[in-house]
Amino acid sequence: MKSQQRLYSLILAALIAAITCILAPFAIPLPMTPVPISLTNLVIFFSLYLIGWKWSLVSYGVYILLGLIGLPVFSGFSGGLGKAAGPTGGYLIGFFFLIIIAGIVIEKYPARPFGCAIGMVLGMAAAYAFGTAWLSYQLKLTFWAGLMTGVFPYLIGDALKIAAALLLGPTLQRAVKRLPVKQSIQKQ
Template sequence: MNPIPSATTKHPQVRTHLLVRIALVTAITCILAPLSIPLPFSPVPLSLTNLVLYISIFILGWKAAAVSYLVYLLLGAIGLPVFSGFAGGLGKLAGPTGGYLVGMIFLTILSGWIAERFLKKPAVILIGMLLGSAVNYLFGTVWLCVQLHLSFAEGLMIGVVPYLFFDITKILIALFAGLTIQKRLKALLL
């Protein structure tokens, strides 16, 4: 059961609310994702993209959150400067950080699916978000290694290890904020 009304609900007003939320989350992703911090030792910047995705699963549910992120990816792929560092285009998706961008689809789906199934269990949701991040790291690291001709261990050292503290912090912020926002949205929409 979705935590808040979803597109499967027959009522047109609920569908409109969901479409507006998808558009708003996509817009927020487009605004916050380019605001990244490049790190001198890695082509992977410190980004707010995953924070937005973690929160989006509480606002939209996993299916709509995945749609929102896919729209963001399409906007970036056609050249809008919505990726980290205000970049856009297919070159960014094909470049060293493209695996992380693609992996975030699975981060959203896995984390969101677990969050919906275990709505009353924050510890399980936390584990789901960590698993989603691990899948994202795997996609990103494999692609980074292919692009830069690195060993998997080297890829982990420049594409994952330096970001663990920040990503765990973002997960904790998103868990608290997401559950709070979700309760308020549910009260407004039901």
């Protein structure tokens, strides 16, 4: 039973990694910053509801590894070590903190939307902090200038992503739990 659940979680993690690889490159560049608008964190928020934070770490780790080896899965259809070491690389790493912080809160308080929202906000704050520190270092900006460049333009959009995850995440979670695929894996 436990190995079947692990297989099911692994399949979902792989599927979410594939979805991340498909959606993350479609980024909207902004003229005043090297940080584009991306759907990566939205996929992460949904993954936390669907597979939990531990499997979300695995899924996101696979996505990062695929990008690091050069597949064009990062924003703007880019990949490679240069992208990760560039000005936006801190956000790629910061999303690991988002997964851990928001994921633990969502798993602990799944029926409390306000608590889940707080977890997502705290997770995004950690990702912002790490990303901004790296962006500021790379571009030789003050931390405040880094916030102006890499955080403030994204607050409304990220708030909307959090709202979408809060509204749709629990519904998707219930739908995935009822999938016949899970039932057929459990019967084997």
